[in-house]
Amino acid sequence: MNVRPVFACAAAGIALLTFGATNAAADDLSTETLEVSPGEVRPGDTVTLSGTCGYADFTVPAPTESGALVPTTLTGEKDTAGVWHITGTTTVKENVKPGKWSVLFECAPGDVGVGEFTVVAETPAPQPAPQPTSPTQQPTEEQVAVKPQGAAETGALEEEPADNTALLGVGAAALLAAGGVGVWTYRKRAR
């Protein structure tokens, strides 16, 4: 019998396989159970698996399969009635999305034991309470709220060459005018 394909697809067809298990149990006592404790976990939590399998040819260790648990194996002993009591421990995978998940093991060919559990969102790490800001920790207030741009224009040359030319022109005109007045006065007196 090709067992592997059935095991691999078990997670996708639990209901169908459970139906098959019921039929198998009636035939060869391959009754199986699997419980997950605790039933509500968070990523990284440790969980305990415990179950039974009545299949006569069941062997341990029995590997588990789950989308949310790190793979492990189940071990145990068979009681006098021929039922295996098996246990194992594992952890919830990190970054698992919250929701309902399952874990299973193969009790008999085509017959799996299934346990269900719920993954809840990881509790955010508690944030440190905001500390009251002491005066020395406050953002530094600018003593000059708006700093002036650039340098200060605090000087003007007494005279500039270009301006001197203009001023010399004014002076020359004044001298010419004074000279003219002098000549006019001299001539007037001469008459």
Added chain:
Amino acid sequence: MVTAAGLATTMLLAGCGASSQAPRPAPATSTSRIAQDIAPPKEISIPRIGASSALVELGLNADGTVQVPPVDAPMQAGWFTGAPRPGAPGPAVILGHVNGGGQAGIFARLHKLTEGDEVLIGRTDGTTARFTVTRADQVSKKHFPTNEVYGNTDGPELRLITCGGSFDHDAHSYRDNVIIYATLTG
């Protein structure tokens, strides 16, 4: 000729940058209680260079530069109201011309101040703040040390600013600023 002379005078005034900008109010300064408890400055006296002047209020020009006293009254100094008042924590700033209007300015000899010289600031409440010079710098206007001049200080300090260095005829402006740093000592 008279018109040309008048134009020349206008160019001189504009060259100082004092009258070419529309002034705007100085920004609010620190509102700490200490700052408000100190009366505004009224006058400055620098015995070492024989300079003394009343102080006018200066703010910011529209382009963000600091206002300066009227260049045609070069013996007038002013204090920048956007900075803390002299004696309050922070850098108080006082500006004056090195010259203007054909005569020497109030800070014509500011560059002669050296470490240890005193600067006295009289306040409107009659008190006087005594500052001691700690440093005298002459820096290019192209690399004006804004943070050193206007940045936060541990205690009450004072900055005195005027022009210095050679004159740039094209820019109608001195190439440097003389900056005196002083701390409150009394």
